[in-house]
Amino acid sequence: MAATPRFRKDAVVVPEGKHPVDETLPPLKMFTSGLQHVAAMYAGVVAPPMIVGPAVGLSATETAFLMGASLFTAGLATLLQTLGFWKIGAKLPFVNGVSFAGVTPMIAIGKGEGDNAIPIIFGAIIVAGLVGFLAAPYFGKLVRFFPPVVTGTVITLIGVSLLPVAFNWSQGGNSAAPDYGSMQNIGMAALTLAIVLLMRKFLRGFLQQISILLGLIAGTLIAIPLNMTSFDAIRNADIVGFPTPFHFGAPQFQVAAIISMCIVMLVCMTESTADILALGKIVGRPADAKTIEGGLRADTLGSAISPLFNGFMCSAFAQNIGLVAMTKVRSRFVVAAGGGILILLGLCPMAASVIGVVPLPVLGGAGVVLFGSVAASGIQTLAGAAMEKGENALIVAASIGIGLIPIAAPQFYHAFPKDLLVVLDSGISTGCVVAILLNLAFNHLGTKKGAASEPAPEPAFVH
Numbered sequence: 001m002a003a004t005p006r007f008r009k010d011a012v013v014v015p016e017g018k019h020p021v022d023e024t025l026p027p028l029k030m031f032t033s034g035l036q037h038v039a040a041m042y043a044g045v046v047a048p049p050m051i052v053g054p055a056v057g058l059s060a061t062e063t064a065f066l067m068g069a070s071l072f073t074a075g076l077a078t079l080l081q082t083l084g085f086w087k088i089g090a091k092l093p094f095v096n097g098v099s100f101a102g103v104t105p106m107i108a109i110g111k112g113e114g115d116n117a118i119p120i121i122f123g124a125i126i127v128a129g130l131v132g133f134l135a136a137p138y139f140g141k142l143v144r145f146f147p148p149v150v151t152g153t154v155i156t157l158i159g160v161s162l163l164p165v166a167f168n169w170s171q172g173g174n175s176a177a178p179d180y181g182s183m184q185n186i187g188m189a190a191l192t193l194a195i196v197l198l199m200r201k202f203l204r205g206f207l208q209q210i211s212i213l214l215g216l217i218a219g220t221l222i223a224i225p226l227n228m229t230s231f232d233a234i235r236n237a238d239i240v241g242f243p244t245p246f247h248f249g250a251p252q253f254q255v256a257a258i259i260s261m262c263i264v265m266l267v268c269m270t271e272s273t274a275d276i277l278a279l280g281k282i283v284g285r286p287a288d289a290k291t292i293e294g295g296l297r298a299d300t301l302g303s304a305i306s307p308l309f310n311g312f313m314c315s316a317f318a319q320n321i322g323l324v325a326m327t328k329v330r331s332r333f334v335v336a337a338g339g340g341i342l343i344l345l346g347l348c349p350m351a352a353s354v355i356g357v358v359p360l361p362v363l364g365g366a367g368v369v370l371f372g373s374v375a376a377s378g379i380q381t382l383a384g385a386a387m388e389k390g391e392n393a394l395i396v397a398a399s400i401g402i403g404l405i406p407i408a409a410p411q412f413y414h415a416f417p418k419d420l421l422v423v424l425d426s427g428i429s430t431g432c433v434v435a436i437l438l439n440l441a442f443n444h445l446g447t448k449k450g451a452a453s454e455p456a457p458e459p460a461f462v463h
Contacts, residue, residue, distance in 0.1 A: 072346025
């Protein structure tokens with residue numbers, strides 16, 4: 001009788017009948033491997049609230065609270081994705097966290113809203129999450145409308161839209177400060193950028209994966225003797241705390257804001273679908289329609305729940321997929337352990353406020369790489385978008401051109417109604433809508449049924 005097949009993970013034989021994805025490791029290895037995942041995505045989780053908080057008028061203390069809440073909700077979403085229940089969760093080693101795709105639209109939503117900014121943003125995210133949850137079973141049929149020419153354009157716009165934030169940080173962050181744009185600030189940003197690039201060049205393995213985090217640490221240590229750091233955020237933070245539900249007030253629901261965040265949710269679901277397919281191949285458990293549906297339900301439910309605990313929209317963190325491929329550790333329980341660590345960090349305001357010690361110029365230098373890599377991932381996706389077709393090149397040209405208007409000419413839409421500005425002032429939202437409509441016009445309407453205009457979206461390896 002033929003022997004029962006065994007799965008192998010490196011040289012370790014996994015018990016018969018159990019896939020490596022469902023393997024449980026010894027406690028110490030489970031913790032250290034989970035910590036690796038947290039280290040690889042930590043900067044990406046805290047960066048969006050760090051950008052949105054000051055942009056909508058929050059104080060340093062309130063922004064630190066947002067960062068802690070984002071860590072907490074990222075942990076919850078990761079547990080939903082890895083452990084799952086009912087038909088929710090891909091049950092793969094999948095890390096969820098705050099999506100960069102929502103940063104620019106959220107800033108546009110909160111502009112001029114004062115104390116109502118965060119409640120309006122949270123209300124829009126809740127509705128977008130619930131809409132996405134209901135759409136998850138049908139989304140597989142819509143993926144063909146988000147080919148690489150669309151997803152690559154949107155991801156490129158996300159990165160380009162965030163770069164001005166890094167440039168502002170590099171100058172000091174506060175245009176009214178006397179040292180704004182000083183040689184010391186820009187020099188510190190340039191030094192941090194150089195450190196990150198050198199680490200990426202010469203480090204290997206896991207250390208290379210966390211080069212941005214290491215660059216932030218190195219830049220901060222150099223800034224201490226230059227009196228560019230402040231430890232007030234840590235001194236004023238509690239050791240233990242809980243992200244009080246609706247800390248900023250009850251959610252508010254505005255139609256324009258909801259439309260904008262629903263567009264972002266479509267982008268996030270498209271990215272997550274590509275990432276689930278990629279991860280399924282890496283771990284040897286190819287993702288079927290049921291897996292994708294469960295993964296999208298976890299994404300969207302996590303997003304809908306996040307505002308309850310003052311968090312933002314959640315989606316897949318693709319850099320952690322690269323970490324799974326590199327370490328060959330395929331257990332979903334390892335990533336679940338990482339989710340538990342994120343929750344513990346979120347319950348420790350002092351841990352969340354550590355990032356407040358990092359001077360803004362240091363963040364700016366690292367941000368050039370962090371946000372620039374998002375744009376580079378979009379360009380990488382566009383490379384597989386059949387750009388030799390004149391129509392696709394036209395789609396990219398028009399979508400990026402229109403998407404860059406809020407960056408290149410911030411007052412371009414100043415005469416438009418305020419409700420429209422919520423969408424128009426976000427280059428990501430407008431660029432995405434234009435790309436979808438032009439793709440429909442050129443690659444779907446009038447084409448023969450069954451004709452394939454482009455392959456399904458490939459993983460962009462961004463969050």
